[in-house]
Amino acid sequence: MLDASARSTTVLDVKGLQAWYNESHILHGVDLDVGEGEVVTLLGRNGAGKTTTLKAIMGIVGKRSGSVAFNGQEMIRLPIERIARLGVALCPEERAIFASLTVKENLFLPPQIARTGGMSIERIYALFPNLRERLSSGGGKLSGGEQQMLAIARILRTGARFLMLDEPTEGLAPVIIEQIGRTIAELKREGFTILLVEQNFRFASTLADRFFVMEHGRIIDTFASAELDGRMGMLHEALGV
Amino acid sequence: MTLFGHVVSLPALYGQLLIGLINGSFYALLSLGLAVIFGMLQIVNFAHGAFYMMGAFAAYFLLKLTGLNYWFALILAPLIIGAVGAVVERLFLKRLAGFDPLYSLLLTFGLALVFQGLFQNYFGASGMPYAIPKELSGAWNLGFMFLPVYRGWVIVASMAVCFGTWLVIERTKLGAYLRAATENPTMVRAFGVNVPRMVTLTYAFGVALAAFAGVLAAPINQVRPGMGVDILAVVFAVVVIGGMGSILGSILTGFVLGVLEGLTKVFYPEASNTVAFVIMAIVLLVRPSGLFGRAH
Numbered sequence: 461m462l463d464a465s466a467r468s469t470t471v472l473d474v475k476g477l478q479a480w481y482n483e484s485h486i487l488h489g490v491d492l493d494v495g496e497g498e499v500v501t502l503l504g505r506n507g508a509g510k511t512t513t514l515k516a517i518m519g520i521v522g523k524r525s526g527s528v529a530f531n532g533q534e535m536i537r538l539p540i541e542r543i544a545r546l547g548v549a550l551c552p553e554e555r556a557i558f559a560s561l562t563v564k565e566n567l568f569l570p571p572q573i574a575r576t577g578g579m580s581i582e583r584i585y586a587l588f589p590n591l592r593e594r595l596s597s598g599g600g601k602l603s604g605g606e607q608q609m610l611a612i613a614r615i616l617r618t619g620a621r622f623l624m625l626d627e628p629t630e631g632l633a634p635v636i637i638e639q640i641g642r643t644i645a646e647l648k649r650e651g652f653t654i655l656l657v658e659q660n661f662r663f664a665s666t667l668a669d670r671f672f673v674m675e676h677g678r679i680i681d682t683f684a685s686a687e688l689d690g691r692m693g694m695l696h697e698a699l700g701v
Numbered sequence: 702m703t704l705f706g707h708v709v710s711l712p713a714l715y716g717q718l719l720i721g722l723i724n725g726s727f728y729a730l731l732s733l734g735l736a737v738i739f740g741m742l743q744i745v746n747f748a749h750g751a752f753y754m755m756g757a758f759a760a761y762f763l764l765k766l767t768g769l770n771y772w773f774a775l776i777l778a779p780l781i782i783g784a785v786g787a788v789v790e791r792l793f794l795k796r797l798a799g800f801d802p803l804y805s806l807l808l809t810f811g812l813a814l815v816f817q818g819l820f821q822n823y824f825g826a827s828g829m830p831y832a833i834p835k836e837l838s839g840a841w842n843l844g845f846m847f848l849p850v851y852r853g854w855v856i857v858a859s860m861a862v863c864f865g866t867w868l869v870i871e872r873t874k875l876g877a878y879l880r881a882a883t884e885n886p887t888m889v890r891a892f893g894v895n896v897p898r899m900v901t902l903t904y905a906f907g908v909a910l911a912a913f914a915g916v917l918a919a920p921i922n923q924v925r926p927g928m929g930v931d932i933l934a935v936v937f938a939v940v941v942i943g944g945m946g947s948i949l950g951s952i953l954t955g956f957v958l959g960v961l962e963g964l965t966k967v968f969y970p971e972a973s974n975t976v977a978f979v980i981m982a983i984v985l986l987v988r989p990s991g992l993f994g995r996a997h
């Protein structure tokens with residue numbers, strides 16, 4: 461375990477987070493923290509509660525309890541839109557591109573939440589050149605890779621500095637995965653704080669500063685990327701990779 | 702000209718076409734409101750006819766009690782009745798979100814009966830007259846027929862409001878929020894948009910459209926508690942033909958069906974009251990999601 465005081469300021473501090481969908485109890489007390497400018501990856505098998513953890517932080521679950529503090533502010537009782545306005549952005553697993561909107565409308569849909577504004581549109585086009593050419597296409601007409609790029613581009617424009625990315629490489633071709641990896645690395649260099657859920661362990665290992673391992677709705681282990689080699693045995697067992 | 706054994710005169714044809722266009726103007730405004738509400742709230746708003754009637758009554762009372770004329774009523778009645786709609790959404794419909802749509806259907810149906818019953822209790826079933834504003838009285842001689850100025854105004858006003866609504870929904874940022882929230886409200890909230898407030902305002906806007914139609918109707922028909930019930934059945938046929946929730950579909954179908962009704966009155970008057978429902982049955986058989994609707 462790393463000593464929390466050794467790291468920079470804590471951006472996200474989750475303590476004892478429990479979450480329910482209808483009657484099913486999914487999260488049984490999740491504790492995790494993400495420091496300023498860090499990339500933290502959640503690992504775990506399917507159904508371990510990784511996606512639910514991101515959604516519970518965002519407020520998108522039926523019921524939740526515990527504590528979710530963002531830059532010191534408690535968010536557990538806030539509605540989704542207030543949480544978003546504080547600067548928390550979610551790029552969901554299903555990407556949620558709006559099919560009835562054009563690519564341009566999708567891109568410009570999220571309101572800017574920071575007074576200083578988000579990433580400039582030129583920067584975004586430089587990161588994702590394909591998007592510029594498809595601006596007038598319908599959102600439903602994009603390939604999986606283009607959808608993923610649009611989904612990330614969309615939240616960069618808002619000015620949110622804390623991004624939660626849920627399996628950004630799922631189902632994509634290696635060349636696209638590489639591009640997304642480069643983008644995340646660049647965002648990290650620019651000081652974005654990122655909480656990543658990723659099944660693609662190799663992909664995550666090149667980006668993350670720290671890892672949290674989940675099982676049955678709880679965090680069962682956490683370690684820094686330097687300790688990765690020593691944990692391979694445990695990870696193979698816990699993740700079945 | 703003879704058709705189906707009827708002798709058809711050209712003036713009668715033009716006359717019925719005009720009446721058809723006017724009826725179509727009301728169908729379009731009302732079904733547009735229903736479509737906007739259905740798209741966002743997934744609610745079949747059976748109280749729509751009642752709000753239409755209350756819009757006409759609001760115009761009547763604004764004139765009687767405060768002396769505010771037709772032009773003020775055209776703005777104020779939709780605002781007042783729209784506010785009533787907002788209260789209805791906050792107090793009742795909001796609590797039914799997530800339940801089977803049947804509940805909200807029953808609720809709005811019940812509300813329609815309550816509103817209508819209240820007005821009937823106080824004002825009886827017969828109508829109250831509302832004069833055509835003097836700026837719009839008289840008629841134009843078009844050469845082949847006389848067009849009452851007020852009727853021309855109704856067609857123009859309805860088309861303008863329908864087109865404006867379409868423009869806002871399809872071409873503006875606000876409309877993009879609406880379309881996106883129709884698809885995935887949770888995600889739009891996760892971008893920081895207050896979707897619950899947007900839902901309330903959308904319902905209020907749909908209701909305001911009905912009230913606006915009610916004010917337009919006041920000088921043509923009388924202001925009667927039952928005026929909403931009479932028109933609502935056809936409006937629902939329009940919505941089904943156009944495709945539930947389709948904005949453009951509801952507008953175009955509204956006008957076209959009005960004109961078709963008019964034409965039927967000329968060529969085969971016996972069928973004029975049923976033609977809308979015959980077309981609805983055919984559309985349901987051939988294209989169950991409606992002419993402009995997306996298949997679910």
